[in-house]
Amino acid sequence: MAIKGEGPWVIGAMWSLTAVAFIFVVLRAYTRIFVVKSFGVDDHVYNLAFIFLLLDTIFTTVAVDYGVGQNMSDVIQNNPSDLAPALIFEAVSQSFAIVGMSLAKWSLGLFLLRLVKQQWHKVAIWLSMASLMCASITVCFVYWLQCSPPNYLWDRTILGGRCTVDTAPASMLLCILCVVVDFFLAGFPWLFIWGLQMKMKEKIIILSSLSLGVIAGAFGIKRTLEVPKLKSPNHTKDPVGLIVWSAAEMTVTMICIGIPVCRPLYKKYLSKRSSRNSSKYREQNSGAPYPLQTIGGSTMYPAQVQKKDSTSEASVKEYERNGVGSLYTKNKIFTKGLRGDMVRIRVRRRFWGLIFGGVSNKMLRHATAGINNFIIYIAGNKRS
Known part of the structure; x- marks a missing residue:
């Protein structure tokens, strides 16, 4: 019907x-x-x-x-x-x-x-x-x-x-x-x-x-x-x-x-998709180094490290080739070079803070301040 x-x-x-x-x-x-x-x-x-x-x-x-x-x-x-x-x-x-x-x-x-x-x-x-x-x-x-x-x-x-x-x-x-x-x-x-x-x-x-x-x-x-x-x-x-x-x-x-x-x-589908996109990104940027994990858990990419620490091999050679420059140029290069030292000091502070968990933050600040002054003094003598 x-x-x-x-x-x-x-x-x-x-x-x-x-x-x-x-x-x-x-x-x-x-x-x-x-x-x-x-x-x-x-x-x-x-x-x-x-x-x-x-x-x-x-x-x-x-x-x-x-x-x-x-x-x-x-x-x-x-x-x-x-x-x-x-x-x-x-x-x-x-x-x-x-x-x-x-x-x-x-x-x-x-x-x-x-x-x-x-x-x-x-x-x-x-x-x-x-x-x-x-x-x-x-x-x-x-x-x-x-x-x-x-x-x-x-x-x-x-x-x-x-x-x-x-x-x-x-x-x-x-x-x-x-x-x-x-x-x-x-x-x-x-x-x-x-x-x-x-x-x-x-x-x-x-x-x-x-x-x-x-x-x-x-x-x-x-x-x-x-x-x-x-x-x-x-x-x-x-x-x-x-x-x-x-x-x-x-x-x-x-x-x-x-x-x-x-x-x-x-959630499994999203995780697979994100991992696939991540691997694709790494393939496209295979010449670039992998990101670094700091002690605090944050991600620090190599480009950011190079930006903070400008004392690369090329900059040092350029400084040595120029020989004597103006005081402003020396101080500028020296100041930029200290940024990398400061980054390493902060990383060391986190590291020793994790090792000596019972030490107070005030004592750590005094200790790292002394180390900071010592490194600046040594670095200044080397570059001068």
């Missing part, structure tokens, strides 16, 4: 969300296996959540091909035999979406359990995850057992069949609980991540990514507003918004978890 009505945008949105989630699944798996080399339970749950999202998308695509997204009257008029497959594939996709949302939040909760220290933090996270999973499983049973006989849910040709259970209250409760858990998992990490021993930049990145759960909560609110459409008799068209917003909430939750976990991969 040709895809009509709301079908095209539903398929496009579902597969786009699945593709984004798949990118984070691959990056996360690579980071955990090859970079961090620590694949935990939260990673397995994360992959399982993606499998449920993928199955949700596949069954939704099949349901759309049979007529979901169109008015039920049009499906019955054009091809009545497509109505039953459309409804049953829609029901299967909704089941994967309901459980998949809980699995995505379980993966986030298990990730946070790696970071928390206090017992009540762990209890709060476990309580939110357990309540959400129980609600999801309950809604699945209610959804499949709402009709009598149960197969009347997708086969409306059964005589005497009817749906006696209203699934809207249970679905509404689940949607509200999902929104509450989204906001809880987005704000709760701010209580304990600030106390962890890591760089401030790392804390901000983790907290910012986890705070994207607020967006998942916003999608959950939009999905909650679509729940009353479950009561609509036009069951092939009206609930399509609920299907798409469920997938969007699940995808955003997976992105929230994927960003902080993939941080080591990003």
Whole structure:
């Protein structure tokens, strides 16, 4: 059957969300296996959540091909035999979406359990995850057992069949609980991540990514507003918004978890890129000497040393060739030459300061001042 009505945008949105989630699944798996080399339970749950999202998308695509997204009257008029497959594939996709949302939040909760220290933090996270999973499983049973006989849910040709259970209250409760858990998992990490021993930049990145759960909560609110459409008799068209917003909430939750976990991969890529640029620079400047590390840890490039110490071999030969010059010229060359002596004095001061750590700075200043005067006196006699 040709895809009509709301079908095209539903398929496009579902597969786009699945593709984004798949990118984070691959990056996360690579980071955990090859970079961090620590694949935990939260990673397995994360992959399982993606499998449920993928199955949700596949069954939704099949349901759309049979007529979901169109008015039920049009499906019955054009091809009545497509109505039953459309409804049953829609029901299967909704089941994967309901459980998949809980699995995505379980993966986030298990990730946070790696970071928390206090017992009540762990209890709060476990309580939110357990309540959400129980609600999801309950809604699945209610959804499949709402009709009598149960197969009347997708086969409306059964005589005497009817749906006696209203699934809207249970679905509404689940949607509200999902929104509450989204906001809880987005704000709760701010209580304990600030106390962890890591760089401030790392804390901000983790907290910012986890705070994207607020967006998942916003999608959950939009999905909650679509729940009353479950009561609509036009069951092939009206609930399509609920299907798409469920997938969007699940995808955003997976992105929230994927960003902080993939941080080591990003740092490794940057380090490789910087080392590659450094080696390229050294190849281009192979004739230049390497930078020197001073005792204090700062980098001193040879060009800077030559600038400070102008008593190079060329300048000495030039001075000797000129023989007698003006007093200004002698003093100028002599003064420039002393700069190198002063640099060496400062380096010696740092060196002896590291060796004799118990000696006070005042005593070191007096000692180095005496050495300074002695070196200036000797250097002056040699050059005069």
